[in-house]
Amino acid sequence: MSVAYLFPGQGSQKPGMLHDLPKHPIITEKFEEASVVLGEDVLALDTSEALSSTRAVQLSLLIHEVAAASLLMSEGATADIVAGHSIGAFAAAVVSGSLRFSDAVAVVELRGRLMQEAYPSGFGMGVIIGLDESRVTLLTDGINTQNTPVFIANLNAQDQITIAGTISAIEQVFTLARSAGAHKTKLLDISVPSHCRLLRSVSDEITRKMKSFILKDSNTLYIGNCRARVLRKAEEIREDLSEGVANPVRWHEATTLMFERGARLFVELGPGDTLTNLAKKAFPDTRCISAVSSGFDSARLLINREREMSNNR
Amino acid sequence: MNESELGISSGRSWTTRRDKKARQLAKVEKLVKGRIIPADRIVEVLENLIVTGDCVALEGNNQKQASFLSKALNNVDPDKVNDLHMIMSSVSRPEHLDIFEKGIARKLDFSYSGAQSLRMAQMIEDGVVKVGSIHTYLELYGRLFIDLTPNIALVAADKADAEGNLYTGPNTEETPTIVEATAFRDGIVIVQVNELVDELPRVDIPGSWVDFIVVADRPYQLEALFTRDPRLISEMHILMAMMTIRGIYERHNVTSLNHGVGFNTAAIELILPTYGESLGLKGKICKNWALNPHPTLIPAIESGWVESVHCFGGEVGMEKYVAARPDVFFTGRDGSLRSNRAMSQVAGQYAVDLFIGSTFQIDADGNSSTVTSGRLAGFGGAPNMGADPHGRRHATDAWLNMITGESQIARGQKLVVQMVETYQNGHAPVFVESLDAIKVGHDAKLPVAPVMIYGDDVTHVVTEEGIAYLYKARSLEERRMALAAVAGVTPIGQQCSVEMTEQLRQDGIVALPEDLHVKRTDAKRSLLAAKSIDDLVKWSDGLYEPPAKFRNW
Numbered sequence: 001m002s003v004a005y006l007f008p009g010q011g012s013q014k015p016g017m018l019h020d021l022p023k024h025p026i027i028t029e030k031f032e033e034a035s036v037v038l039g040e041d042v043l044a045l046d047t048s049e050a051l052s053s054t055r056a057v058q059l060s061l062l063i064h065e066v067a068a069a070s071l072l073m074s075e076g077a078t079a080d081i082v083a084g085h086s087i088g089a090f091a092a093a094v095v096s097g098s099l100r101f102s103d104a105v106a107v108v109e110l111r112g113r114l115m116q117e118a119y120p121s122g123f124g125m126g127v128i129i130g131l132d133e134s135r136v137t138l139l140t141d142g143i144n145t146q147n148t149p150v151f152i153a154n155l156n157a158q159d160q161i162t163i164a165g166t167i168s169a170i171e172q173v174f175t176l177a178r179s180a181g182a183h184k185t186k187l188l189d190i191s192v193p194s195h196c197r198l199l200r201s202v203s204d205e206i207t208r209k210m211k212s213f214i215l216k217d218s219n220t221l222y223i224g225n226c227r228a229r230v231l232r233k234a235e236e237i238r239e240d241l242s243e244g245v246a247n248p249v250r251w252h253e254a255t256t257l258m259f260e261r262g263a264r265l266f267v268e269l270g271p272g273d274t275l276t277n278l279a280k281k282a283f284p285d286t287r288c289i290s291a292v293s294s295g296f297d298s299a300r301l302l303i304n305r306e307r308e309m310s311n312n313r
Numbered sequence: 314m315n316e317s318e319l320g321i322s323s324g325r326s327w328t329t330r331r332d333k334k335a336r337q338l339a340k341v342e343k344l345v346k347g348r349i350i351p352a353d354r355i356v357e358v359l360e361n362l363i364v365t366g367d368c369v370a371l372e373g374n375n376q377k378q379a380s381f382l383s384k385a386l387n388n389v390d391p392d393k394v395n396d397l398h399m400i401m402s403s404v405s406r407p408e409h410l411d412i413f414e415k416g417i418a419r420k421l422d423f424s425y426s427g428a429q430s431l432r433m434a435q436m437i438e439d440g441v442v443k444v445g446s447i448h449t450y451l452e453l454y455g456r457l458f459i460d461l462t463p464n465i466a467l468v469a470a471d472k473a474d475a476e477g478n479l480y481t482g483p484n485t486e487e488t489p490t491i492v493e494a495t496a497f498r499d500g501i502v503i504v505q506v507n508e509l510v511d512e513l514p515r516v517d518i519p520g521s522w523v524d525f526i527v528v529a530d531r532p533y534q535l536e537a538l539f540t541r542d543p544r545l546i547s548e549m550h551i552l553m554a555m556m557t558i559r560g561i562y563e564r565h566n567v568t569s570l571n572h573g574v575g576f577n578t579a580a581i582e583l584i585l586p587t588y589g590e591s592l593g594l595k596g597k598i599c600k601n602w603a604l605n606p607h608p609t610l611i612p613a614i615e616s617g618w619v620e621s622v623h624c625f626g627g628e629v630g631m632e633k634y635v636a637a638r639p640d641v642f643f644t645g646r647d648g649s650l651r652s653n654r655a656m657s658q659v660a661g662q663y664a665v666d667l668f669i670g671s672t673f674q675i676d677a678d679g680n681s682s683t684v685t686s687g688r689l690a691g692f693g694g695a696p697n698m699g700a701d702p703h704g705r706r707h708a709t710d711a712w713l714n715m716i717t718g719e720s721q722i723a724r725g726q727k728l729v730v731q732m733v734e735t736y737q738n739g740h741a742p743v744f745v746e747s748l749d750a751i752k753v754g755h756d757a758k759l760p761v762a763p764v765m766i767y768g769d770d771v772t773h774v775v776t777e778e779g780i781a782y783l784y785k786a787r788s789l790e791e792r793r794m795a796l797a798a799v800a801g802v803t804p805i806g807q808q809c810s811v812e813m814t815e816q817l818r819q820d821g822i823v824a825l826p827e828d829l830h831v832k833r834t835d836a837k838r839s840l841l842a843a844k845s846i847d848d849l850v851k852w853s854d855g856l857y858e859p860p861a862k863f864r865n866w
Contacts, residue, residue, distance in 0.1 A: 132686065181740055228435070229439070253431060256431045257431055257432060260428065260431055260432045262407040313380070
């Protein structure tokens with residue numbers, strides 16, 4: 001156990017993120033496969049105008065992430081364990097050998113579209129830095145009502161937690177959080193209250209869609225979002241992907257589990273470096289890189305070197 | 314009554330353990346060469362020696378790991394060997410828990426699982442690991458001789474000779490304890506060694522206690538855990554260290570002690586030769602230690618403060634330094650350190666005046682815990698040493714100093730000191746209404762919450778605000794107020810008013826820095842006898858050889 005792949009979620013997208021990947025037959029093949037499933041050219045999804053839609057963002061991330069990982073894996077730089085944050089979980093499931101890429105494209109297309117349509121206005125997400133889960137839970141429980149729904153959405157680090165709900169409820173939690181000692185509270189540029197029960201109906205539709213696919217048991221350790229456990233069985237992975245959008249992402253635990261299972265090189269496969277920075281902070285004695293920003297060649301070298309070193313532990 | 318009524322001739326065998334061992338040994342006769350297991354047959358040998366359901370002690374403490382044997386155990390066929398009952402003082406390596414996922418093992422008795430604490434919590438919750446108990450080290454070692462005697466011991470040594478004698482050297486740690494419990498009740502002792510030699514530097518464990526030797530493909534895993542870089546010591550740490558020296562060590566004549574591994578206790582070690590010297594305390598305090606070879610103790614040793622140090626384990630890089638200071642450290646005829654975790658724990662519990670360490674959370678009654686929500690880390694060395702041994706008889710100034718009543722049969726008390734900043738990392742309050750350990754214990758269905766040190770054993774709490782002399786409190790209420798008085802602006806701290814603090818100061822139950830003649834402005838890094846790892850190397854005359862990750866000059 002030594003190398004972990006991390007697949008980021010929404011917020012990591014960048015204009016040109018598909019065009020910027022290396023020109024390589026493996027990458028082109030993934031673009032073509034996705035284009036066939038969607039009946040449109042995926043290379044039109046990553047313009048800055050197109051990326052104003054949630055659907056285009058989620059599809060671009062999935063395609064970018066799977067293409068990037070496929071390139072590394074084709075050169076032997078494989079992972080021992082994988083996890084994805086939110087939409088990134090679909091790329092992780094593909095890379096672990098459980099979910100077919102074409103099925104992933106189809107379900108992410110649905111997911112993006114449904115999320116885009118779910119809450120037209122008044123809802124969103126915000127981040128609180130400086131309080132842990134138990135303290136934030138006390139605050140959201142205090143504010144959450146039928147009219148002011150607000151829930152924990154992502155547990156990104158021990159002291160970095162995002163919440164989802166109505167904007168006014170989020171702001172009420174922020175006020176309490178600051179007086180409880182949070183250093184920073186900030187609304188995110190996301191209009192959908194993801195990863196909480198407000199997206200139950202979206203999750204139900206995804207569940208229905210996921211049921212029509214054939215998944216396999218994973219061939220690489222895959223860590224789910226909902227309970228931060230290693231999932232091996234096709235059915236467990238199907239359930240985690242189906243339920244993900246209506247449940248918090250336990251990201252800090254997922255990466256901690258990777259670390260405890262021996263991961264010492266974290267490789268982020270996506271257009272940004274959010275997950276790289278979270279991992280660096282959480283595990284200072286490990287190496288954390290973003291394959292895109294450090295370049296695929298150096299990522300491959302580091303992966304091979306880490307694998308040799310881990311044999312000596 | 315005749316003989317049969319007494320059951321004398323009931324025909325029961327008194328050698329079932331011995332017979333079982335003989336049967337198992339016979340199974341591997343053809344796979345081994347005398348005492349030697351060929352490294353490439355280790356998995357097969359384990360599959361033949363270990364019986365499903367066996368009680369297996371796997372050596373792993375936080376420093377030294379029998380890593381070759383733990384990997385081998387992880388590779389046995391779960392269809393052949395399963396349902397093992399593991400005994401491990403420290404669950405550290407991934408495969409220590411992988412064996413539970415595979416079904417090779419089922420039940421676990423352990424002490425510490427810091428490096429696998431999330432996974433441990435998850436696996437207990439999921440029913441994959443069935444925990445017997447979480448122990449302090451001494452309890453676990455004790456139970457090896459009572460009701461957890463191993464059928465198999467998998468341990469690590471540096472060197473072995475052809476007779477099976479072992480050299481464990483500076484990292485002897487708990488190996489002799491595990492081997493003794495196993496060997497003398499007909500268990501099977503398997504040792505991985507780094508090398509097989511003709512002549513050992515010294516014998517740490519005699520060959521007659523050992524059944525098999527396997528030469529590992531690479532040396533056992535060894536971590537440097539007690540090295541604290543002086544560059545990371547803050548002026549806050551130094552302030553607390555000054556208060557501790559004046560308000561506790563000097564006041565109570567503390568001559569024998571154990572330190573935790575925090576930066577605040579490292580600060581104490583590093584200002585003994587400067588601040589301590591200026592107070593004229595050399596030779597009066599801090600003479601005899603139960604302590605790992607902390608590099609930060611080098612300046613105090615070199616300036617003549619330290620008479621003796623007995624060690625739980627070794628510390629990577631300290632080997633040559635320790636070997637060159639045999640008056641201070643326990644060393645063998647070969648010159649190298651002999652550590653012994655069980656003996657040093659006994660010494661640290663019963664024979665020293667004081668334990669001081671830090672923690673993550675303290676509640677209003679002084680109970681403390683290093684548990685973080687959702688993690689199950691167990692205990693390290695602290696709870697044995699951070700406990701007053703009620704059976705103690707021998708008197709020292711410090712111990713007698715804790716007597717507060719007038720009773721004719723009053724006894725002394727060990728000094729158990731908690732030394733913390735009121736906020737951890739600047740934002741999480743250390744003083745809390747309720748310990749996270751309670752929820753963690755509840756979630757894992759533990760019979761008791763995993764409290765590190767019980768409040769009723771704590772005699773002093775030191776923070777950047779001052780010292781609470783809890784042992785002097787005359788009621789539970791006064792005790793709580795004293796703790797609150799030094800808890801700063803945490804929720805607990807806000808329970809003590811300014812007037813109340815004044816009263817406690819007048820009664821001598823709380824001391825602020827000025828009451829101890831410690832000037833906050835004097836707490837400067839210039840007081841540190843060594844300000845970097847490089848300085849420690851210089852103090853040691855080049856004998857201390859820090860591991861690469863600490864060499865930053």
